[in-house]
Amino acid sequence: MLRNDIAITPQLVAEHGLKPDEYERFKTLIGREPTITELGIVSAMWNEHCSYKSSRLHLKTLPTKAPWVIQGPGENAGVIDIGDGDAIIFKMESHNHPSFIEPYQGAATGVGGILRDVFTMGARPIAALNLLRFGSPDHPKTRHLVGGVVAGIGGYGNSFGVPTVGGSVNFHTRYDGNILVNAMAVGLARADEIFYAKATGVGRPIVYLGSKTGRDGIHGATMASAAFEANAEEKRPTVQVGDPFAEKLLLEACLEIMAKGCVIAIQDMGAAGLTSSAVEMGAKGNLGIELDLDKVPCREEGMTAYEMMLSESQERMLMVLDPDKEEEAEAVFRKWGLDFAVIGQTTDTLRFVVKHGGEVLADLPIKELGDEAPMYNRPHVPSPKLPVIAAEAVNAPIPAREALIKLIATPDLASKRWVWEQYDHIIQGNTVQTPGGDAAVVRIKDGPKGIALTTDVTQRYCEADPVEGGKQAVAEAWRNITAVGAKPLALTDNLNFGNPERPEYMGQLVGAIAGIGEACRALDFPIVSGNVSLYNETQGRGILPTPSIGGVGLIADVTKSASLPFKAEGEAVLILGETAGWLGQSVYLRDVCGREEGAPPPVDLAAERRNGDFVRELILSGEATAVHDLSDGGLAVALAEMAMASGIGATIDALPGNLPVHAFLFGEDQARYVVTVPSAKAGEVIAAAAKAGVPVTRLGTTGGDALRWPGEAPISIADLKGRHEAWLPDYMAGKV
Amino acid sequence: MKAAVVVFPGSNRDGDVARALSAAGASVSSAWHADTDLPAGTDLVVLPGGFSYGDYLRCGAIAGRAVIMDAVRAHAARGGLVLGICNGFQILCESGLLPGVLMRNADLHFVCRRQHLTVERNDTAFTKAYRQGQVIDVCIAHGEGNYVADPETLARIEGDGRVAFRYCDATGAHTAEANPNGSLNDIAGIYSETLNVLGMMPHPENLIDDLVGGTDGRGLFAGLAALAA
Amino acid sequence: MKARVIVTLKTGVLDPQGKAIEGALASLGVDGIASVRQGKVFDVELATADNASAEAALKQACEKLLANTVIENYRIETGV
Amino acid sequence: MKARVIVTLKTGVLDPQGKAIEGALASLGVDGIASVRQGKVFDVELATADNASAEAALKQACEKLLANTVIENYRIETGV
């Protein structure tokens, strides 16, 4: 019988985030009252963050397989085959709540955590991306949060030495009290040298590596799943501090011992640190684990077993080593100046046993900690359908040229250069397309092949219609990858939603997953890894439902990739895909008309695929000179972006007679691209598009230093660019 | 040409510079911060970019006092070539091989972007492949590149023609807007008195390839590699 | 008047800088240093000569900018 | 024993961080701050209990590492 010094009261149980029935379930499982250490362990394993108890049932419906998928969800990160024996390992993860409390360290440790997930599997990180959602620019905290988060992401990634090549930044008042910081890491490994968490062999040493354990983030994992209260700031001392220097050493040391064949199983210590890493290694390998906490390298004196098991100190790993190579591995870690300690062993008991000071403080059935975690089919209601807003029903309050000038400098559409110039996006020497385009392109080794990377979601569409919004997020990622000429291969998702115990928010999650799944299936774009972040809300109101998508594509020859700047004067400007002038939930409707209304644009997945496949062929055949997909702000904004990136203007010859001008220019119909081709080729390309069933129109011609369309004065590109670039730096400097 | 790239804990552009040197035809080996000697026959020592020792305390401070630095100092004293890029420049200043210090960028932000430089002289081992006054387009990626020296030191550096590169705009003009970090006199790189040690903030090693930004960095490595051993 | 603000990490918060310095001092042969924690100091000139209003301004400066009160403590020394 | 080392920029050396802080404080509406110079503080635990040998070790630490004496001054406070 285990000694129990601390009575487990209902209040203590509640403080650990366990519902009474969950606690009863646990007691039945172990046949007695738990110790405080055991309560800590189960609270970490059974919280939303680790157990996915609200989402698991629905996540199972997502497509995760394809011939090129080596490892789908369930490991530290997903793995896909990109040919020639190379594999890409990637995942996205949130650090929302920690970043709200301490933006620099929260974001930094978010980046650190996701990088660790990727190199734990044997990959060297070759790219990082992020997706950030902040509150209204007018909210008193927003500026501070933007500054801190961006500095934290840069501070960690730049020092670690990974190029941060892309991302997305939006603002909305529904994130005022709960920002989103989603970080994605992408690594390269040999397909036959991938490392997994599954332990094998009885009596093998379990080794602790990396930094020492402190009292950081105790209850961090629980915090990540608990709704934010107004007094959130008082929970501060649990903040974790990142040490990118230690992580860089850990990377080099891990890759070195992996290459020497020392590693049997490896798991990074992320949320719920030692607890979840040890349990996972044992459970996956059908083995028991015995830990002796007296051996754990600690940063502070007098740490209890409870604290050690729940500490979220960063830059730590757990490994099962080949006993014959233990010395060799230790020498590598010492060389890099890292801690190395054998803290336990694998057993054949299927028990998770934790000893401290010669006493057994936890003795739990290891498989059940994971397998028997609660799983809920929570009540959910679909979001009410919103009316379709006809283009004709939206009056233009200002002339179209003024609307464009305004939109290009709104928080969501303004240039994010101020952000990505703080990220080292060129280190490693393979960034073929830097931030600022549709997708980043990163060459693999010396080429010619490369990968295309993007992060996307349009949360206002998801709020209006979670299913359509989920589809759209996947479709937009697919389109961004296609727009650079790459073939979309797989994605990672990060589902950021409100309180799942509220049927309307649960309904958003369920709807978005349905939409995502449908799009993934239609586009052959499986999900190989992901993360769920629930309870994102402040004082009862959920954030906008935000299922972030991180997409990865492959291009056989990066020299053929397309980019969005216009390349020359006198080229034909084509629009591919159908323009119906959809203004519902458009940024035009929101930021020009002041209305957040209506159904979002429907996503026709067959059209997406047909149009995208055509555009990709056009790029790879070398005919397309510039390509940009259409998203927020529609055609006018896309043309403006292509012009601003090049300094070359364009003229639209004629406006359609059947649509209001503003619906034509700012409508957000999906599955569309702007493509330029040499004028002499235009006829041929239009014929080919028609033959492929892709709607195509020649809009006009590139040239001059302004954007022009009939009936309004030209819009100077230099002027547009000045406004587009100014907003964010001015905002951060407190000037706007 | 035999180049040795020194690896400190936290170096992260060691691979990038080795790649640039190899592509230029140099034979490249690496040296470990704790080694007492450089690889035999080293002609050029490279201190790469990165965040040595996390750049904690001051950038380059701890690395500047690493064991290998005695060997680097001896190599420099013999007239051997030393190139410090970014963190390497910071290390050279901290180790006393170059004068001055690199402080926080004036706007306190890390900055990664394309940057034009003027090549101030082309008669050193490092810049033979360029024209004097040539404007080259490279990139920068640093948070602490703000070169500062006391007035006498600065006057001496200028007087001796020891400024290697200056920040400028695309036309070669040295304007305040073109200076990304507040460096005195737009200094992007300086030489030692005997011109065999060069420290520079920008990253020529990341501009050796048309596909990845351009090739204006190549000249530096090509010039070095072409030197007879 | 002159004042000094000293900002230090709260107990228990990881100090990667201090850790790196400890290691470097040991390898430089400086003995006897058991641990180092790094903080910041701000030497401030104030327009006022009045202690109370100086303290008030400095407290505001610390809370709003100089200290990250999530992980740091600060101390104000006026009349230095 | 415990000691504190304070490292500050020499007079005349430019301090971009200090300048930026001055600007930020002004824009945050913290009034009355005429100038700010930022330095570092090191809180050190020493193995020895002897003042003289502590001072010696700390002096060595400062000269060898903690201060860049080209631009910085240091002050050692033992028995804090």
Ligand SMILES: Nc1ncnc2c1ncn2[C@@H]1O[C@H](COP(=O)(O)OP(=O)(O)O)[C@@H](O)[C@H]1O
């Ligand atoms: N947080 C960020 N980090 C890096 N790059 C960013 C970030 N936010 C935006 N960007 C870059 O700015 C460009 C425009 O972003 P966005 O408008 O979201 O593109 P798209 O509409 O094609 O998805 C992209 O290249 C993107 O990678």
Ligand SMILES: [Mg+2]
């Ligand atoms: Mg796009």
